[in-house]
Amino acid sequence: MIDCAETAVDYHSTTCNTIKLSFTSIILHFYKQLMIDLTDIKISLLDEINKEGFQQAGISTTDTSPYFESFAKWVSEGFNGQMDYLNRNQDLREFPAKLHANTCRVISLRYDYLPENPRFNQVLEDQNLANISRYALGRDYHKLIRKKLSRLCKRLSNICNSENNIELDYRVFVDSAPVLETSFAEKSGLGWKGKHTLVINKDAGSWFFLGEIFINLPLPIDESVENLCKDCVACLSICPTQAIIAPYKVDARRCISYLTIENKGAIPVEFREMIGNRVYGCDDCQLICPWNRYAISNVNNDFESRNNLDSSSLLSLLAWDEKNFLSNFEGSPIRRIGYQSWLRNLAVAIGNSPASKANIDALLYKQKDANEMASEHFDWAINLQNTHLIDDKREHKRNRKLIRTIKKLMPNHV
Ligand code: B12
Numbered sequence: 002m003i004d005c006a007e008t009a010v011d012y013h014s015t016t017c018n019t020i021k022l023s024f025t026s027i028i029l030h031f032y033k034q035l036m037i038d039l040t041d042i043k044i045s046l047l048d049e050i051n052k053e054g055f056q057q058a059g060i061s062t063t064d065t066s067p068y069f070e071s072f073a074k075w076v077s078e079g080f081n082g083q084m085d086y087l088n089r090n091q092d093l094r095e096f097p098a099k100l101h102a103n104t105c106r107v108i109s110l111r112y113d114y115l116p117e118n119p120r121f122n123q124v125l126e127d128q129n130l131a132n133i134s135r136y137a138l139g140r141d142y143h144k145l146i147r148k149k150l151s152r153l154c155k156r157l158s159n160i161c162n163s164e165n166n167i168e169l170d171y172r173v174f175v176d177s178a179p180v181l182e183t184s185f186a187e188k189s190g191l192g193w194k195g196k197h198t199l200v201i202n203k204d205a206g207s208w209f210f211l212g213e214i215f216i217n218l219p220l221p222i223d224e225s226v227e228n229l230c231k232d233c234v235a236c237l238s239i240c241p242t243q244a245i246i247a248p249y250k251v252d253a254r255r256c257i258s259y260l261t262i263e264n265k266g267a268i269p270v271e272f273r274e275m276i277g278n279r280v281y282g283c284d285d286c287q288l289i290c291p292w293n294r295y296a297i298s299n300v301n302n303d304f305e306s307r308n309n310l311d312s313s314s315l316l317s318l319l320a321w322d323e324k325n326f327l328s329n330f331e332g333s334p335i336r337r338i339g340y341q342s343w344l345r346n347l348a349v350a351i352g353n354s355p356a357s358k359a360n361i362d363a364l365l366y367k368q369k370d371a372n373e374m375a376s377e378h379f380d381w382a383i384n385l386q387n388t389h390l391i392d393d394k395r396e397h398k399r400n401r402k403l404i405r406t407i408k409k410l411m412p413n414h415v
């Protein structure tokens with residue numbers, strides 16, 4: 002078992018004066034050897050990450066200031082909505098060593114999820130299709146990345162043991178624990194936090210997941226990189242619900258990702274028309290971001306769209322019963338929102354799609370499967386379809402802007 006290198010220095014300073022000189026040289030020798038070992042281990046780590054499909058890793062200390070303070074303020078102002086888990090375990094979030102004892106470094110890793118041909122424009126051009134955010138079209142990233150991180154750690158642990166005689170103590174995380182993931186990623190130089198609050202890498206854009214390894218080894222840390230958002234405000238302007246209320250500040254309660262995924266109850270009426278045909282999450286702030294022209298497609302097919310989800314009509318998805326929902330979404334993150342929230346989201350999107358008798362008939366027919374919460378969204382949608390209240394023009398204007406941007410920035414991804 003080995004603690005942080007700083008411990009060696011602390012220990013040194015407490016030694017008795019009479020044996021100070023010889024002891025200093027022993028400690029220095031130990032410290033130098035340790036530094037060589039740690040640098041070797043870091044090199045081995047960087048060699049190993051690609052074998053599990055990660056594109057990049059960066060290392061930071063466990064210090065969470067000033068990020069934790071901004072986070073705590075954000076929660077205290079209620080921007081987390083019903084996501085109560087963000088208001089719990091604050092000491093574990095602030096002090097990683099409390100979450101996993103002996104942690105003195107955080108390794109942040111990047112896993113790109115953009116497939117070869119994401120065909121973003123289809124669902125923007127045709128409002129009868131379901132717009133599902135890119136990250137959710139394929140396998141559930143939580144399980145996939147956690148497995149990859151665990152395998153990576155086992156290999157690293159073997160290297161530490163066999164080549165360096167060091168015992169590695171570690172724990173892996175993906176979006177599942179009180180960990181300030183984007184803050185560690187920024188600290189470790191994986192990219193900078195954009196004004197939409199996601200991490201952007203200047204050579205790879207922002208279409209990636211983050212994962213972390215907490216370890217007990219004081220590996221050499223990486224430098225953070227310059228924030229290159231500069232004067233751009235494209236994400237703030239395009240956001241359909243004005244959820245990015247100020248640069249670097251998202252009011253989750255307004256964000257379509259929150260409204261369609263995290264929110265367990267009714268979607269507030271004021272946001273329903275703004276949601277358009279988005280039935281699970283939202284990608285608009287990433288689609289408009291100029292740095293995503295450098296986004297890298299992942300050649301592994303882990304996140305390829307399943308069941309033609311990238312081009313399914315809203316009505317075909319509405320036709321699924323609960324059994325279909327559960328089986329078709331086996332291994333997909335969408336399964337976790339449950340059938341009633343799925344029906345709720347589909348009802349809102351169909352309400353917003355071009356009015357037709359087929360839509361109204363399908364909504365009337367399916368309403369019998371909806372519980373009280375979801376059913377009220379069916380009433381709303383049928384009413385909207387009947388009275389043609391939808392402001393088609395505004396939505397189309399916004400989407401035309403996104404379509405033009407995607408064609409320009411990512412001609413291979415239309
Ligand atoms: C809660 C959460 C959400 C919430 C809230 C989002 C948010 N922006 O806070 C909701 C449900 C809305 C959401 C949506 C999405 N999420 Co999310 N989410 C998380 C989660 C679990 C926690 C994030 C968090 O702590 N938010 C709280 C805010 C307060 O923290 P903050 O962004 O760090 O910013 C504060 C400070 O750091 C400070 N600050 C930071 N930088 C700067 C710079 C300056 C100059 C200033 C002044 C201040 C400042 O200001 C903020 C306070 O106002 C993380 C995983 C994790 N454990 O970290 C994933 C995570 C951030 N999400 C992720 C993704 C992919 C998404 C979506 C794209 C999914 C989708 N397609 O629908 C959207 C994007 C929406 C968006 N623009 O953020 C990825 C992002 C990967 C990346 N490249 O960065 C993560 C990291 C999950 C993962 N493991 O990959 N998410």
Ligand code: SF4
Pocket residue numbers: 197239240241242243244245251255256257258282283284285286287
């Ligand atoms: S995900 Fe959509 S709703 Fe949320 S901040 Fe980005 S653009 Fe706005």
Ligand code: SF4
Pocket residue numbers: 195196197198201229230231233234235236237286289290291292
């Ligand atoms: S759209 Fe512009 S402001 Fe927003 S994150 Fe990208 S570069 Fe930054």
